[in-house]
Amino acid sequence: MLITGGGQRIGLHCAQRFVEDGYHVTITCRNFRKEWAENPLEGIDVIQADFSTIEGIEEFIDTIKSQGKKFRAIIHNASQWLDDSEGYESFQTMFMIHMQAPYMINNACDVLFYDNGPADIVHVTDYGAQHGSGKHVAYASTKAGLENMTLSYAKKLAPRVKVNSIAPFLIMFNKWDSEEYKEKSLNKSVLGIEPGPEVVYQGVRYLMDNIYVTGECLNLDGGRHL
Numbered sequence: 539m540l541i542t543g544g545g546q547r548i549g550l551h552c553a554q555r556f557v558e559d560g561y562h563v564t565i566t567c568r569n570f571r572k573e574w575a576e577n578p579l580e581g582i583d584v585i586q587a588d589f590s591t592i593e594g595i596e597e598f599i600d601t602i603k604s605q606g607k608k609f610r611a612i613i614h615n616a617s618q619w620l621d622d623s624e625g626y627e628s629f630q631t632m633f634m635i636h637m638q639a640p641y642m643i644n645n646a647c648d649v650l651f652y653d654n655g656p657a658d659i660v661h662v663t664d665y666g667a668q669h670g671s672g673k674h675v676a677y678a679s680t681k682a683g684l685e686n687m688t689l690s691y692a693k694k695l696a697p698r699v700k701v702n703s704i705a706p707f708l709i710m711f712n713k714w715d716s717e718e719y720k721e722k723s724l725n726k727s728v729l730g731i732e733p734g735p736e737v738v739y740q741g742v743r744y745l746m747d748n749i750y751v752t753g754e755c756l757n758l759d760g761g762r763h764l
């Protein structure tokens with residue numbers, strides 16, 4: 539398994555769950571965590587990679603090729619959730635991470651998957667890709683671009699590789715979220731819960747294990763759309 543941005547939160551949870559289920563996992567992160575020196579991530583290789591530049595993406599692709607790594611699936615999880623007050627450069631940054639990196643990695647995928655057997659790409663997008671966002675215009679539009687690439691790569695890589703999206707609404711808060719913000723977010727969906735990262739792992743497993751699903755978007759939104 540390859541999981542980009544797997545050094546924390548949803549990506550790390552999925553990486554550790556895949557290890558529990560018998561997979562070997564490679565994750566990317568920009569910086570190794572200090573705690574990994576004393577408590578290495580069991581069953582998980584870590585590759586340092588920064589997708590904010592083309593050179594950084596190329597360097598990552600060269601690294602995985604040079605290591606001769608082959609994968610069962612590639613999960614494009616890396617992301618920054620920058621709001622529109624963070625300046626115009628943030629659009630470029632999120633374009634690089636949400637679109638340029640998956641584009642370049644997917645275009646190299648012919649040598650990244652096992653030679654035989656099933657192969658999957660999962661793009662982790664966002665509820666906002668289909669619904670927009672008043673405060674995260676750049677974030678939502680770059681996630682929409684990623685979601686559109688699901689359709690293109692599902693056509694381009696079939697039948698060898700299945701390509702799907704997972705579009706979460708609220709999965710897990712950040713430690714800096716206020717109680718007021720949390721309550722407001724919880725009230726936006728009819729189920730009204732913070733489900734936690736396991737629901738994303740369940741979604742990825744469904745998409746990987748189902749041989750007849752490609753070009754689809756699995757919405758994980760607690761009924762936010764209702």
Ligand SMILES: NC(=O)C1=CN([C@@H]2O[C@H](COP(=O)(O)OP(=O)(O)OC[C@H]3O[C@@H](n4cnc5c(N)ncnc54)[C@H](OP(=O)(O)O)[C@@H]3O)[C@@H](O)[C@H]2O)C=CC1
Pocket residue numbers: 542543544545546547548549566567568569587588589590614615616617618619635662663664665706707708709710711
């Ligand atoms: N949390 C939620 O409720 C929701 C999450 N999502 C989506 O789910 C996915 C996971 O969410 P979450 O775990 O909260 O994400 P986080 O924001 O916690 O982490 C995203 C990861 O992306 C990596 N990343 C950020 N910038 C770069 C970069 N320039 N180059 C390479 N990697 C980078 C970070 O790696 P590093 O270790 O280098 O910092 C980090 O580990 C994301 O795609 C997110 O958009 C969608 C809706 C809701």
Ligand SMILES: Nc1nc2c(c(=O)[nH]1)N=C([C@H](O)[C@@H](O)CO)CN2
Pocket residue numbers: 616617618619664706707708709710711712723
């Ligand atoms: N890269 C990230 N993307 C998103 C995050 C996050 O923490 N990192 N969080 C959200 C919110 O949970 C939102 O869905 C509800 O408040 C969206 N994307």
